[in-house]
Amino acid sequence: MPANSRFAIAVHILTLMARAGDEPLKSDEVACSVNTNPVVIRRILCALSKAGLVVSQTGASGGSRLALKPSSITLLEVYRAVDAGEVFALHPQPPNAKCPVGMNIEGALDRILNEVEQGVERVLEKITIEKVSKSIEPRALRSAAKARAARSENRNSGKKEREL
Amino acid sequence: MPANSRFAIAVHILTLMARAGDEPLKSDEVACSVNTNPVVIRRILCALSKAGLVVSQTGASGGSRLALKPSSITLLEVYRAVDAGEVFALHPQPPNAKCPVGMNIEGALDRILNEVEQGVERVLEKITIEKVSKSIEPRALRSAAKARAARSENRNSGKKEREL
DNA sequence: TCCATCTGTAACGATAATTGTTACTAATAG
């Protein structure tokens, strides 16, 4: 299942917290909304905490909440916090250094990768958690249903979902 | 080793062909420059052929060459041809539909993913194979060496490289 | 003080994608 979904889950987590305000959320509660194991949530929370985006407290009646206002958390910060991976990978094995192209192609690809990453970052730095939270409110229902149908997968194989 | 390097190898292949002009290259020759198995090259060539970027010929003295001028092949076409994968993945399991956020977050993330992909495409559509081929020529040596050092990996574990 | 609760984290298995490899068929040039 190698396809890193940490960024998606991190945005989900932060959106939940934006709506919870000052009340700390427990990893169990978040896991219920994300539909995964609490440890998966805590792993991502740990990365968000190291990046200074959330604060967590151990112990009874602990949990995690945003460290900043939703309006001042951009998706770029989230993207960097969770190590979402490169847009594309370079050569698995170093190319042939005895070939003029092989000798220089990695540098060229590296510069291209940098440009692409900048393109990604220009988009992500313009979107805040507040904006995502607000986009959740209204009629996003049809879009979500369409996206689900488009991917047309036979997942959700009979798991039970708790009411929140 | 899940980190898709097909785009990088495809750019490498097309750059080799841009320099070869009308002379068809054999998958063996390309594989020697890329430092991989010829079948890996043929798999990617097959995708590039279906996208109309290269033409191949079976049989003795066959091989592959560009179907278009290097100046009219953009990296966006290459990116699409090889199915380089999404910039980030959505939820592995569908989120909890009984939660207001879980119900709508996938649609929101899907819209974000579309915007990010457009950011990537805006960059890639401005780079041609001709441009990459020219960037190979001069002093790219130091950049390549730096990129290699930056990744600081202990690969190239004693493989033999043929002279081209 | 003690205890239930919650985070942080290590460890491990299942799953899945990628890459490398072998082996074969089909097409083509000479």
Place this chain on the structure above:
DNA sequence: CTATTAGTAACAATTATCGTTACAGATGGA
């Protein structure tokens, strides 16, 4: 006809991700 080459199927090795269990450490409240 034959050597050569692309196209492709099939399989193993490698690797990242995700889910899960287990446990140590911190914390608030009885």
